Amino acid sequence: xxxxxxxxxxxxxxxxxxxxxxxxxxxxxxxxxxxxxxxxxxxxxxxxxxxxxxxxxxxxxxxxxxxxxxxxxxxxxxxxxxxxxxxxxxxxxxxxxxxxxxxxxxxxxxxxxxxxxxxxxxxxxxxxxxxxxxxxxxxxxxxxxxxxxxxxxxxxxxxxxxxxxxxxxxxxxxxxxxxxxxxxxxxxxxxxxxxxxxxxxxxxxxxxxxxxxxxxxxxxxxxxxxxxxxxxxxxxxxxxxxxxxxxxxxxxxxxxxxxxxxxxxxxxxxxxxxxxxxxxxxxxxxxxxxxxxxxxxxxxxxxxxxxxxxxxxxxxxxxxxxxxxxxxxxxxxxxxxxxxxxxxxxxxxxxxxxxxxxxxxxxxxxxxxxxxxxxxxxxxxxxxxxxxxxxxxxxxxxxxxxxxxxxxxxxxxxxxxxxxxxxxxxxxxxxxxxxxxxxxxxxxxxxxxxxxxxxxxxxxxxxxxxxxxxxxxxxxxxxxxxxxxxxxxxxxxxxxxxxx
Amino acid sequence: xxxxxxxxxxxxxxxxxxxxxxxxxxxxxxxxxxxxxxxxxxxxxxxxxxxxxxxxxxxxxxxxxxxxxxxxxxxxxxxxxxxxxxxxxxxxxxxxxxxxxxxxxxxxxxx
Numbered sequence: 118x119x120x121x122x123x124x125x126x127x128x129x130x131x132x133x134x135x136x137x138x139x140x141x142x143x144x145x146x147x148x149x150x151x152x153x154x155x156x157x158x159x160x161x162x163x164x165x166x167x168x169x170x171x172x173x174x175x176x177x178x179x180x181x182x183x184x185x186x187x188x189x190x191x192x193x194x195x196x197x198x199x200x201x202x203x204x205x206x207x208x209x210x211x212x213x214x215x216x217x218x219x220x221x222x223x224x225x226x227x228x229x230x231x232x233x234x235x236x237x238x239x240x241x242x243x244x245x246x247x248x249x250x251x252x253x254x255x256x257x258x259x260x261x262x263x264x265x266x267x268x269x270x271x272x273x274x275x276x277x278x279x280x281x282x283x284x285x286x287x288x289x290x291x292x293x294x295x296x297x298x299x300x301x302x303x304x305x306x307x308x309x310x311x312x313x314x315x316x317x318x319x320x321x322x323x324x325x326x327x328x329x330x331x332x333x334x335x336x337x338x339x340x341x342x343x344x345x346x347x348x349x350x351x352x353x354x355x356x357x358x359x360x361x362x363x364x365x366x367x368x369x370x371x372x373x374x375x376x377x378x379x380x381x382x383x384x385x386x387x388x389x390x391x392x393x394x395x396x397x398x399x400x401x402x403x404x405x406x407x408x409x410x411x412x413x414x415x416x417x418x419x420x421x422x423x424x425x426x427x428x429x430x431x432x433x434x435x436x437x438x439x440x441x442x443x444x445x446x447x448x449x450x451x452x453x454x455x456x457x458x459x460x461x462x463x464x465x466x467x468x469x470x471x472x473x474x475x476x477x478x479x480x481x482x483x484x485x486x487x488x489x490x491x492x493x494x495x496x497x498x499x500x501x502x503x504x505x506x507x508x509x510x511x512x513x514x515x516x517x518x519x520x521x522x523x524x525x526x527x528x529x530x531x532x533x534x535x536x537x538x539x540x541x542x543x544x545x546x547x548x549x550x551x552x553x554x555x556x557x558x559x560x561x562x563x564x565x566x567x568x569x570x571x572x573x574x575x576x577x578x579x580x581x582x583x584x585x586x587x588x589x590x591x592x593x594x595x596x597x598x599x600x601x602x603x604x605x606x607x608x609x610x611x612x613x614x615x616x617x
Numbered sequence: 618x619x620x621x622x623x624x625x626x627x628x629x630x631x632x633x634x635x636x637x638x639x640x641x642x643x644x645x646x647x648x649x650x651x652x653x654x655x656x657x658x659x660x661x662x663x664x665x666x667x668x669x670x671x672x673x674x675x676x677x678x679x680x681x682x683x684x685x686x687x688x689x690x691x692x693x694x695x696x697x698x699x700x701x702x703x704x705x706x707x708x709x710x711x712x713x714x715x716x717x718x719x720x721x722x723x724x725x726x727x728x
Binding site: 220223224225355364426429448452458460461466467470475485486495499500508540555 | 626632633635636637639640641642643644645648651652655656658659660662663665666667669671674675676677678686687688689696700701703704705706707713715716717718
């Protein structure tokens, strides 16, 4: 969709900003000012950011102003981006949504941050998230929840809720999040933006504050598939600083967006459309599938009988890894330290009790239990074997079809406070997203409908390292149904106000 | 659901205390009560993992040929000590300061 010429720069996609910049029609300071104005206008209602440095953003933008009109400007020159607050930024506060990291200023940038800066992106600030990325609503942030731009009484999803809400509301053009069990895709769906979890190993995790290292992956948020492709191309690829980053060629993702899906084998996962899915969500997803069929994709019904076991397997494996990764927060090398400690062990235990929130403690306890003597085989090892069953099942399915589709989540965005007291209810939001993390596969959330005034996301899962097909299917759907319907009323109102 | 599945493990006060100690978490009595109930409920619902006949399926591993390539073994400058220590809550003469590790070690002198 070509944006109207009068649209506020805050609402333009990065590819359009880039085109105008290269034609010398738009200066980065103008773009950053428009986004900062939007932040001023909506942030009191949304709370997407934990840290914002307007002066630094304007300074960085000014450096790119002079290069406007140059064909050889880097891919994201002057494009305002937001970073989830679990990505390390040199000298800039990084809390991962936790009190235990209050005041922490990392001595280095995450590799994705370095790459964004090299690509000319303007870092606006750090976005709110569930503490250590543990949650599905951003309500587990120690610094208060983020609200959904479609309805501030509802959650934006999580854990990367701040990044998703910022992009939806025009408070950033692009954003990065991290996805361990759905933390990019679910907030993407709830906020009506494109969110992509790349293949495990596609993007370097160096400088990502670890939650569950065998599942974590950094990925883009954008208002359309083309922007997600643009951002992924800049952050993907081997990094010597992360031994799990893959030495696999990075394709020119934007160039591969043909919008053609004729003959594509579209696997519709039966287990993802069974009971437990809201009728409105299921209908929107079925409509999207019909739309893709109308474009020439061939529907193939697929069964993943072990998919229902992914949630319990995930909620053993992820907390087990977290219990180990979070052992480092003990008041010694960084972060808070209790002022009531007489001995070392007491200092660790009290620092951690004071610094961690309830969900983080719950998962550390759960993970420690699953790894402890007498329970290791029954819980952790068994969960890892179930994970292998699921991985094989999904890879087998993807040998017969090109992509798998279904809903991102069983519901649309739920009201704030509805699930915070019931961890199991909160975990259910991840039921369709965790299988991809267990299998290491790439998956996107792309807006496919609006039900009761709230967006619905279609999940598109692809083969390992085949983000290009995932993004192209998302692009094809966008071309068919448009992206104009997926603008939250709040951003639309601000856009009108700015132009008036 | 098969009949031979193992019963859900009981999460009692002693288990919570044991796991909290292993986790280095000093929980309040209220947190102990809450986590006892919640962990019990979560593990109970996860019992369906025991329904599955996994045959000889191994545990998911790290054996992925696309990842895990090692970088060249080359010496590069590392983080300067003052930067590495800049975030530590208590530092003295380039060392991190912590409370006594061994009882009565307070006067044992500097490391």
